[in-house]
Amino acid sequence: MMNELYNVSSSPHVRNRLTTGKAMYQVILSLMPATIFGIYRFGTGAFLVIAASVLSAVLTEYLFDRITKRPGTVGDGSAVVTGLLLALCLPAYEPLYVPCLGSIFAILFVKCFFGGLGHNFMNPALAGRCFLLISFSGVVADFSLDGMSSATPLEALASGQPVDVMDAFLGVGNGVIGCSILALCIGGIYLLAVRAITYEIPLATLVSFSVFLALFGGRGLDLEFIVLHLVSGGIVMGALFMATDPVTSPVTPKGQLIFGCLIGILSGIFRVYGSAPDSASYAIIIANMAVPLIDEISVPVPFGLRKPREGKRGIPKSAIILCVITLIAGAALSSVYEMTEEQIAVQKAEAKAASYREVCPDAAEFSYDEEINGAIEALEGEVYGTDFGKAYINEVAVGVDAGGVPVGYVISATSGDGFEGNVTLSVCILTDGTVNGIAFTELNETAGMGMLCAEEAFKGQFAGVNVERFTLNKAGDSTADNEIDSVSGASTSSGAVVNAVNAALDFFGKYIK
């Protein structure tokens, strides 16, 4: 007995059962409700996207380990988590190379190149999603189901359409695969229950986001408005699963609270003032980069050890630092805005004049008719009519020839129903009611999709037609004059254009003709 060799090591000599692999398994398990619901809701497409994303994530990590001769790390399950999270943030129907590319980018560039699990400085799944959003925005932001394109709750919200909170909560509306807030919450509660995550980050994120919306959302303490924002646009997904990724979040409770608040406020800023629907993704990615700083300022003073306070109790240093950062960023943004505002106004006026000449080339000059201006003023800037969505009539210029005889009326109309906000265009209607042509003065639609509205193939359809109103043909097989073929895959943008033109025609018929 005495001659045997025994193991000698530093205490403690027992270890908890939880390993890295099991911790990842808990996260995978927590994502199952959302995954299963997504497949149930969107069918095979969702399944294929998930499978492609997970498989390419695992394969990428496996190959990287093999090629760089590192010990295999696929077994820890973190690649599966990344692939699954990424898939749940994507729409169900898209070319399968999209999730594959996203996963490869996430694993290879964000995780492996920085040293693998534990060393990545931003959430790989989110980085993958942002990469896809930038590179394949048309595909990734297209939530058409069964060929029918309709707005996601967030888009509907942005354009003022009614949104059903319950639909968004259950996830029966349109959206990404993991859009069911209910299913996500079930997973989140499970993670909290097994203490895989702590409450600090989700709570701070959601509360600060709500408070920001109440303060700056422009609707005051409108609970329905806030709840709508909470159930849409991935803020819950972000707060529960992305921001709580341990590797890229602060390690102390205090730091986690600061981190959560930062995400909530940034999401709020992007949601209220920005145009990207993916406010949470970008907010978390930015907050990820602030983690080392947050960690540094949130080292706790240990149990019982209190540093002597000098004089009065001041504001915590961390709060001051974060405030200063926020102020500097805000000041920089607003000064840039100030500087560019004037320039933009000049350019806008020039663009408007150019568009007038484009649609009404026969006019020698443009003048304004007081009677018509009066009719526009009577609208008081409200939405025009009831049949044209969110359409506005901005102004009407009368194109006159050298002799002062009116040849056509250029009506500037705006539709708020665009995919990315407003679509403003100038329509020239000849005295007999024939549309002479249209030109855009404001078009910020998705590149390669909604932006195609500005192509002659689309806008040329309006020219030379004399009808009371146009209708949009989403199938793109129109035969009649008054039918406008939708730009493929951009029926929202096309619809906005048709609405604006119809509003102008209606205004022409009522007040000018």
Place this chain on the structure above:
Amino acid sequence: MLRKTFQGGVHPADGKEFARNVPYRTYLPKGDLVFPLNQHIGKPARPVVQKGDLVLAGQLLAEADGFVSANIVSSCSGKVKALENRKTVAGLSVPCIVVENDSSYTLADGVGAETDAANLTGQEILDKIKAAGIIGLGGAGFPTHVKLAPKNPQEIEYVIANGAECEPYITCDDQLMRTKGSEIVEGLKIMLRLFPNAEGVILIEENKPEAIKAMEQACVGQERVRVQAVQTKYPQGGERSIISVVAGKHLKLGMLPADAGCVVDNVATVHAIYRAVCKSEPVMERGFTVSGDGVKSPCNLMVRIGTSFSEVLLEAGGIPEGVKAKKLLCGGPMMGIALASLDVPICKNNNALTVLCTDPVEEAQKAQTACLRCGRCNQVCPLGLTPQMMAVAAEKKNYERYEKKLYGLECIACGSCTYICPAKRPLMQLFKQAKAEIMAAKRK
């Protein structure tokens, strides 16, 4: 409403079922007894015997040298065989007195003489405690007569007998409370004599209902003494944890428990005080648990100080045949010291031998991954430190940051962070190394 627990902590499997219901039996060793001179914190004791001297059980072998030091008495009768360096639990060779046991255990004069503590002054009580060589028997080994003589005895609010016994596997304090409840209460009352304004509290974890019941019965009719049952959680028995639960106060940097109005002693120490003051018995024996899945019949023994670990293991039936013991621990699995050899003596502050057939550390090494920054270590640290950041600083040998920014030297080495870590990082090892290197640099 009494507080139940402290912040942080973990719940390791307690393994108490092996020996918790085995009553004490006395084990008298057959071989030589070895008495290291540095069993306590502070200066090693100075030998007062020479090679060849005949000593009796209870006779002084080495006396306290300096303020923080403690006497060492012989626990058997026999001849002083050698004063030489021997290996001890920590694996180091230290000066020891070796006594050849004549197995008669003849007591020295005056040992066992009954005294009524009521007739003693405070100083006489302290002198008796010092003479008996009592140190913190729970593990720390701080000389008790020093601890019981703070600058401000009137300001002590709580005298706490620590019966938490939060370390897994160990059950000797549990059995002591179950069987010697009234003697522990007597010991506590002797301590209260020194602190006129204090309340005596016996703190026990809820996983020892029999001990709680026994101690509550022993407290019936006694003034200034009560039992406080606390949640079963490791490290509940740590001094800071206890003070935060009982007094609601947090020990600050560099503070002693007395500065927070508390005196904390293990129940075994309190019992030793009773025996020293009322029976004139110095520390010759102590309760000792032999447990673990690598022991044939786990038990609680009353063993003589200086007994070899190997003798004690044989008394517990040894390692069962066909079983391969992987790890031998002095103490329990959370804070115990892994033994390379059993041929080392039991010191006053050693309370258990745990034999494990599996070595989770070995398995953990295979499962080790990079730190996930999950922060579980920060959550369980009973001191509110940030082990995650400390480990990074220690790995980079950034000791300035480790000490000044992260307060790394405050670590009590409870091992909770290492236990909980899903990435199986060897945190405790890093911290021990960092502390050793920082202290070495400071001594220069």
